[in-house]
Amino acid sequence: MDKAQEDFSREPVPQEKTLSGVHIALVIIGGTIGIPVYLMSANLGGSLGLAQAGPAFLLGCLVLACLGALTSLSGSRSHLSTYMLVAFAFGRSGAKLVNFIIALSLLGWYAVTMNVFAQAMDSMVQDLSGYRVQHAWYIVIGSLMMCGVSIAGFQGIDKLALMLVPIMLVFLLYAALLATETKALSDMLSAQQPALSFSQAVSAVIGSYIVGVVIQPDYSRFARNDRHAMWAVFFALGISFPIVMLLSAVPGVATGEQDLVKIMIMLGIGVPAFILLLLGSWSSNVLSLYSSSLSVATIFTRVHLWKIILIIGFLGTLLAFLNAQTYLVDFLLLLGIAIPPVAGIYAIEVLLFRRGHCDVRQLDEEPPFNRAAFFAWGAAILFGWLSQNQVLSLVSVSAIDSLAVACALYTMLKLPKRFLATLEY
Numbered sequence: 001m002d003k004a005q006e007d008f009s010r011e012p013v014p015q016e017k018t019l020s021g022v023h024i025a026l027v028i029i030g031g032t033i034g035i036p037v038y039l040m041s042a043n044l045g046g047s048l049g050l051a052q053a054g055p056a057f058l059l060g061c062l063v064l065a066c067l068g069a070l071t072s073l074s075g076s077r078s079h080l081s082t083y084m085l086v087a088f089a090f091g092r093s094g095a096k097l098v099n100f101i102i103a104l105s106l107l108g109w110y111a112v113t114m115n116v117f118a119q120a121m122d123s124m125v126q127d128l129s130g131y132r133v134q135h136a137w138y139i140v141i142g143s144l145m146m147c148g149v150s151i152a153g154f155q156g157i158d159k160l161a162l163m164l165v166p167i168m169l170v171f172l173l174y175a176a177l178l179a180t181e182t183k184a185l186s187d188m189l190s191a192q193q194p195a196l197s198f199s200q201a202v203s204a205v206i207g208s209y210i211v212g213v214v215i216q217p218d219y220s221r222f223a224r225n226d227r228h229a230m231w232a233v234f235f236a237l238g239i240s241f242p243i244v245m246l247l248s249a250v251p252g253v254a255t256g257e258q259d260l261v262k263i264m265i266m267l268g269i270g271v272p273a274f275i276l277l278l279l280g281s282w283s284s285n286v287l288s289l290y291s292s293s294l295s296v297a298t299i300f301t302r303v304h305l306w307k308i309i310l311i312i313g314f315l316g317t318l319l320a321f322l323n324a325q326t327y328l329v330d331f332l333l334l335l336g337i338a339i340p341p342v343a344g345i346y347a348i349e350v351l352l353f354r355r356g357h358c359d360v361r362q363l364d365e366e367p368p369f370n371r372a373a374f375f376a377w378g379a380a381i382l383f384g385w386l387s388q389n390q391v392l393s394l395v396s397v398s399a400i401d402s403l404a405v406a407c408a409l410y411t412m413l414k415l416p417k418r419f420l421a422t423l424e425y
Contacts, residue, residue, distance in 0.1 A: 006305045007153035009297040011360060012079035013221045019158065021228035021235075026161040027154075027219050027287075028068075028236035031212055033168050033244055034284030035116050035277070039259070040208055041245040042252025044201045049190035053249055056198055057242040060205025063400070065238030068213045069230050070347045075217025076229035077356030082217045082291070083298040086342060088358050089349040090377075093368035098342055098377075099295040105211060105335040106292035107312060110285055111319030114139055117281040118320065124261055124277060128270045139320045145282055147313040150290045151306045154222055157286060164279045171276045172247040178267045179251035203397040205245070209237070210399040211336065214343040215291045289313055337384035340399045341406030344380075345373050348410050372413040380406035 008017070045053045074085055083102070087095035118138035126132050149156045196204075216233060223229035251263040264273035293309045300308065350358060384402025387393040394401045 006297070007294075008079075008221070009081060009294050009305050010084065010301060012358075014079075017222065018079075018224045019222050019228075020224055021232035023158050023162070024219050024223050024229065024232035025236045025240075026165045027157055028212075028216075028233060029240045029244075030157075030161040030165050030168075030283035031287045032209060032236070032241045032284070033165070033172075034280040035113065035120060036284075037208065037244065038248045038261070038280070040204060041248035042258040042263075044196065044204060044245075045249025045253045046256065046258065047196040048198070048201055050246070050249065050253055051189040052198055053201065053253075054242075054246055056201035057205055057245040057249075060202045060208075061242040061245070062238050063202075063206050064209050064213055064241070065234045065236075067210075067343070067403070068216050068233040068237050070351070071213055071216040071343050072220035072223070072229040072233045073226060074347050074350040074356075075220035076223040076226045078217075078350060078358040079221045080217065080358055080360070081221060081294050081298075082215045082346070083295045084360065085217055085346045085350055085358065087298065087363060088354065088366065089342075089346040089370060090373045091367050091369040092363055094370060094374060096299050099298050101335065102214070102339055102342065103292045103295035103299075103312075105339055106215075106288045106295070107316055108319070108331070108335075109211070110288040110292065110312075110316040113281065113285045113288070114142055114316060114320040115323060117142055117277070117285070120259075120261055120277055124265065124270070124274060127262075127265055128274065136321065139317055142281065142285075143313050143317040143320075146286045146289050147309055149282075149286045150293060150309045150313070153305075154219070154290075157290060160283060160286065164283050168276060168279050168283070169244070169247075171272045172244065174272065175264050175267065175269065175276075176247045176250040178269065179254035179263070182267075183254040199396055206397050207336065207399055209241070210340050210403075212287075213237075214339050215287075218287075218291050218294055289316065334385075337388060337398050337402050338377075338381045340403040341377050341380035341384070344403045344407035345376060345410050348407055348414070349373070352411070353414060372410060376406050376410035376413060379409055 008014075041057070044056065047053075048056065075082070078085060083095070083099045086098050086102075089095075090098050118135055121138045122133065122135050149160050152159075220229040220233070223232065251267070252258050255263050255266060257263050257266070261273045261277050264270065264276070289309065289312060293305060293312050296308050296312065297303070297305050350356060380402040383392065383405045384398045387396070387401040388398035394404055
């Protein structure tokens with residue numbers, strides 16, 4: 001198979017194919033703008049008021065940026081996708097199980113987001129034109145758009161981000177400025193009856209993109225060097241993301257409505273609302289499809305990536321038709337505890353124990369299963385579940401709790417073995 005046509009899904013990205021941090025940052029920013037962020041930001045803003053919601057957005061995003069820096073560094077040093085790095089951490093056979101679970105999570109969120117997108121489009125088109133288009137058409141057309149970009153690989157996603165991100169940011173800023181004309185900024189700073197604590201808001205922000213942190217190597221492997229990868233993720237998650245959240249929250253706080261698209265229609269900017277909904281869903285959900293396909297490509301190594309993308313897209317569309325969110329969300333939230341520890345384990349393995357050197361030509365010489373990785377992963381999932389159910393916790397964020405336990409336990413299990421190997425050498 002041609003490595004470039006397969007988007008280097010199973011090989012390191014060659015240096016001549018790498019890009020500047022600007023491209024990486026825009027792709028990440030595109031993934032942070034979408035319906036889930038609109039809804040969550042408006043909810044947190046209305047619950048806390050902007051004076052508390054703003055710092056909560058900033059703190060949560062800074063945590064994401066720091067975690068994303070570690071996973072991005074793993075990708076930029078090895079130039080490998082998340083799922084190839086998982087193979088070095090969990091073993092060549094063990095990685096297939098882990099990658100399947102990651103792919104399942106991304107596929108599920110793809111279907112849920114697609115269904116929410118179709119419902120929002122249906123409602124908005126009716127409000128704007130009075131006509132109703134069958135719900136299924138939005139799902140089909142949306143999936144075709146996302147499959148088309150994903151088949152073009154990272155280059156296609158990069159071009160999409162370069163085109164869409166500036167437009168979306170302008171529309172968000174425009175909506176926020178119009179909203180401030182309906183209510184004084186001083187009246188939006190505090191909530192009359194706060195429904196959430198500050199720590200709960202920070203937890204929600206972190207949870208909104210923690211799976212995105214895990215798959216950062218899918219983008220950072222294309223970074224020109226470590227410096228480009230690091231500043232790209234810090235800018236995208238530490239600076240841009242809290243601004244996106246704040247801009248999304250302002251209209252909701254001003255109007256008392258949590259649906260940003262409905263708010264924009266109320267403000268008389270229905271066409272920009274339509275464009276923002278379409279572009280936001282396109283730029284964010286395409287990453288779920290792309291990364292899910294990269295994950296499956298490490299399991300079915302003889303199948304072309306474009307075929308995998310079409311199959312994943314078809315399955316995601318089918319799940320969306322079945323109203324997947326009614327029975328998938330609880331399962332996906334459980335996976336939200338199970339997946340973050342994977343990032344901690346592969347980051348420790350790649351950055352600490354391998355110093356960024358992961359030679360795919362020697363992957364066949366790796367053990368089929370890394371028992372230390374699976375033990376640390378299982379213990380981390382259990383601790384994350386206990387944290388989610390408020391039985392035992394470190395920082396009151398279950399995803400971070402499970403990730404921290406995985407990092408600490410895996411390091412403790414591997415260090416003695418590495419030390420003994422050094423002595424023997």
